[in-house]
Amino acid sequence: MDTTVTHNNSEEGTWSGGNQPLKASYGKLMMWFFIVSDALTFSGFLAAYGFSRFKFIDAWPIADEVFTHVPFVHGNFPMIYVAFMTFVLIMSSVTMVLAVDAGHHLKHKSVAFYMFLTIIGGIIFVGSQGWEWATFIKGDFGAVETKGGKILQFVDTEGNRLALADFAIEQASEREQHLGKNGIWYDQEATPTTYSIEEVKAGFAATPNALIRIQTLTEDGEKTVLSREASLAKLNKDGKQVVEGANLIHNEYGAPLFADFFFFITGFHGFHVFSGVLINIIIFFNVVLGTYERRGHYEMVEKVGLYWHFVDLVWVFVFTFFYLV
């Protein structure tokens, strides 16, 4: 770096230029300031999530009941998979910092090797997040939405969740999905759910041990379960439509806002990881081609390293506020 810029300001004043009061190069400084502004963007999102959660503090979904799956394994494992994702991202942060360190010692080969490992870690993370999204969108047990937009879930008398398929009674029906090609002005409706609300209501009435669980939390922080009579009355009076899985409008796990923020925040973070992987790939090829070796320093690796660690840093907060708290 010092080969291109001549410093002869020793006898000139503080303000005559050429000084580096923060002892960091222009590029690194700008990366730091970008990180500050990006951190503020993310905290805006997370604070908005906190705002919505405080708005519905007595009825917010319990994350442990929402994210319970692990790929290739059946059963109920809250937190395990997301802990694995966190570890993958921290690990790729470590390989990144090892790459930076190797760069300081101008070890061409190990910089390339560690950059490669970092890219692999990033790809595993983004893939896991895609799987997490797919599981969330597909849904678990199914639920019923009321006229007021609240969610009714089903449990048996022991408190175990019941899936709609466990009790719904299929009825002959001639209802067909209304497609854009049939109606006027390309009006269309969403994909119909597996069971109609009538089928769920009939099945619920015929299953004596089925109860309804509403969103309101008890003092112990669990969802309130209604009595059999109250359940029947609630479902017949307020039940409006069946919800399976989650999208931006309906969400079988509880408040639609929960799904909205989940998609938006983890999506925005996933996009950061994705672009981080792309930038890492570019830098990786530059390392392999010897660009930085000829330049005499590996500061570019340091700069993308800062970005990559920042992505890890944000995930630490997303992990806490979405999955733990």
Next chain:
Amino acid sequence: MAHEHKLAIFRGTLKFKNNIQKIWGVLIFLTLVTAVEVVLGIYKPEFLIETTFIRMKLLNWIFIILTIVKAYYITWDFMHMRDEVKGLRRAVVWTGIFLICYLVFILLTEGDYIFEVYNNGFQSWDF
């Protein structure tokens, strides 16, 4: 360019021989903290849920504090903030911390107010 790394963490109680050792040391520490979080999150000890401090469960306080601890070590050791000069460190860290605290305070207070309105208003939201 000379690259001097400060090799001590935990306020100087734990010193490492070189930068690579420090990186692995910090990784072990971060993994440990995450493991503690996950175990607490799965088992949810009774008394940590029952006890509240400033209207929040003790367990949630622990999660948030451990998160900030992790954030500190990621920034200080992985991003080498420990080796930067004081001016750069403060320009980045204090700006962020001040603005984030301000935003969080305002939004959470407002959210709590709206909860009260929903809860005590004459309008029913559950139908």
